[in-house]
Amino acid sequence: MKRIAVMGTGYVGLVSGTCFAQIGNEVICCDIDQQKINNLKNGIIPIYEPGLEDMVQANVAKGRLSFTTDIPSSIQSADIIYIAVGTPMSITGEADMRYVTSVAQTIGTHLNQYKVIVNKSTVPVGTGRLVERIIKENLQNEELTFDVVSNPEFLREGSAIADCMNMERAVIGSNSERAAKIITELHEPFKTNIFVTDLESAEMIKYASNAFLASKISFINAIANISERVGADVTQVAAGMGLDSRIGSKFLQAGIGYGGSCFPKDTHALVHIAESAGYDFKLMKSVIETNEQQRIVVIHKIKELVGDIKGKTIGVLGLAFKPNTNDMRDAPSLSIIPKLLQQGAKIKAYDPIASKEARIHFGDKISYGNDPYETLMNCDVCLILTEWEQFRTMDLNQVKRLLKQPFIVDGRNCFDPVLMKERGFTYSSIGRPSVSVN
Numbered sequence: 001m002k003r004i005a006v007m008g009t010g011y012v013g014l015v016s017g018t019c020f021a022q023i024g025n026e027v028i029c030c031d032i033d034q035q036k037i038n039n040l041k042n043g044i045i046p047i048y049e050p051g052l053e054d055m056v057q058a059n060v061a062k063g064r065l066s067f068t069t070d071i072p073s074s075i076q077s078a079d080i081i082y083i084a085v086g087t088p089m090s091i092t093g094e095a096d097m098r099y100v101t102s103v104a105q106t107i108g109t110h111l112n113q114y115k116v117i118v119n120k121s122t123v124p125v126g127t128g129r130l131v132e133r134i135i136k137e138n139l140q141n142e143e144l145t146f147d148v149v150s151n152p153e154f155l156r157e158g159s160a161i162a163d164c165m166n167m168e169r170a171v172i173g174s175n176s177e178r179a180a181k182i183i184t185e186l187h188e189p190f191k192t193n194i195f196v197t198d199l200e201s202a203e204m205i206k207y208a209s210n211a212f213l214a215s216k217i218s219f220i221n222a223i224a225n226i227s228e229r230v231g232a233d234v235t236q237v238a239a240g241m242g243l244d245s246r247i248g249s250k251f252l253q254a255g256i257g258y259g260g261s262c263f264p265k266d267t268h269a270l271v272h273i274a275e276s277a278g279y280d281f282k283l284m285k286s287v288i289e290t291n292e293q294q295r296i297v298v299i300h301k302i303k304e305l306v307g308d309i310k311g312k313t314i315g316v317l318g319l320a321f322k323p324n325t326n327d328m329r330d331a332p333s334l335s336i337i338p339k340l341l342q343q344g345a346k347i348k349a350y351d352p353i354a355s356k357e358a359r360i361h362f363g364d365k366i367s368y369g370n371d372p373y374e375t376l377m378n379c380d381v382c383l384i385l386t387e388w389e390q391f392r393t394m395d396l397n398q399v400k401r402l403l404k405q406p407f408i409v410d411g412r413n414c415f416d417p418v419l420m421k422e423r424g425f426t427y428s429s430i431g432r433p434s435v436s437v438n
């Protein structure tokens with residue numbers, strides 16, 4: 001059993017802290033956001049993540065998980081301190097390091113004995129060394145010792161608990177054998193592949209992994225755009241490609257591009273990391289550009305169906321960047337909806353979980369339905385932006401009756417075009433032949 005203090009109780013801090021408690025450690029999740037900590041103390045979970053609430057409750061009840069804003073005393077009573085604060089994209093595209101540096105200062109100021117400090121936040125290569133330097137500069141007693149480890153997080157929002165409890169790998173980067181051993185032992189109950197490496201390589205593994213997955217998405221989206229033009233079906237192309245074990249079938253679903261709190265900022269940050277190291281990462285720049293253009297594809301598709309967008313009512317299904325999350329960070333809906341509004345469309349939108357977050361962004365510029373059917377009533381076209389299961393299983397006969405015209409633009413390829421034609425829809429999706437009732 002280890003005593004762990006987690007700095008930053010967001011998606012990553014809360015999920016990984018809870019999972020460390022679940023395997024028997026004593027975890028205290030810390031945050032500077034008093035409201036968030038008060039809520040957690042009252043059993044209110046700030047994010048929607050399947051299975052999280054139950055696991056938090058169970059571990060709080062067993063006395064293994066607690067929440068606090070008292071960061072100094074949490075630092076002092078922990079053996080291991082995890083840094084899981086945000087590293088959002090700055091205006092210039094680099095990772096904004098202010099939260100990481102601030103936490104490092106606090107850790108340095110309050111360190112009272114040997115501890116392992118672990119970077120779980122996604123941070124530019126060299127941050128481990130930076131954290132080490134900041135802690136050293138702030139130590140109250142120069143004889144105190146500590147080690148810094150990089151242990152990047154690979155969980156996916158929407159399946160974060162399962163990803164964490166059944167992690168495919170734990171990457172542990174450190175230049176200290178002692179610290180690497182402590183963090184390796186911590187991960188043993190997860191029965192996972194433990195990959196121990198140096199600090200810089202671990203930091204690079206996280207960016208390289210996200211950048212590679214983002215590249216796969218942009219690649220298949222580019223293939224989708226070509227497929228549409230030459231009469232191929234991208235879902236068939238992806239299925240055929242995926243049978244090759246060197247390629248694999250995952251991350252080959254064509255759509256409106258990646259979004260969320262990680263891929264957009266991490267791809268931009270990697271371009272900057274490369275630039276500061278004197279390398280022009282043209283491949284990554286193209287991946288980013290392809291992704292930005294891909295979001296707009298659905299707007300062209302709407303125009304093909306309804307002509308001028310001005311005055312048309314568009315029923316948008318899905319606002320979160322992917323299903324099973326209420327996270328709206330860099331969701332495609334945030335770039336697509338403003339463009340539709342600019343062109344004079346009226347937007348009625350629905351998301352099973354993220355409507356509350358969406359209101360923060362769109363306010364009353366759009367209206368919100370309580371379910372897909374209420375949303376689509378009297379709309380000129382239905383636009384699917386997130387592949388929630390609820391949309392895949394909609395009563396299509398009812399949808400057809402509610403829409404002014406049976407037009408669906410599907411940015412996530414939720415339905416089979418042949419079936420949609422049979423059901424009487426004019427249906428336009430990504431990288432597949434469009435079908436029309438006429």
Ligand SMILES: NC(=O)c1ccc[n+]([C@@H]2O[C@H](COP(=O)([O-])OP(=O)(O)OC[C@H]3O[C@@H](n4cnc5c(N)ncnc54)[C@H](O)[C@@H]3O)[C@@H](O)[C@H]2O)c1
Nearest residue numbers: 008009010011012031032033084085086087099121122153
């Ligand atoms: N969200 C994901 O799916 C995911 C997956 C893998 C890695 N990551 C990385 O993990 C890191 C955290 O991401 P997140 O999505 O959990 O962020 P988040 O914004 O949800 O949470 C960050 C939390 O840190 C708190 N914080 C800020 N400064 C603090 C301080 N000085 N002391 C204590 N708490 C402080 C904030 O109040 C906030 O609650 C990022 O680097 C991100 O790139 C995220």
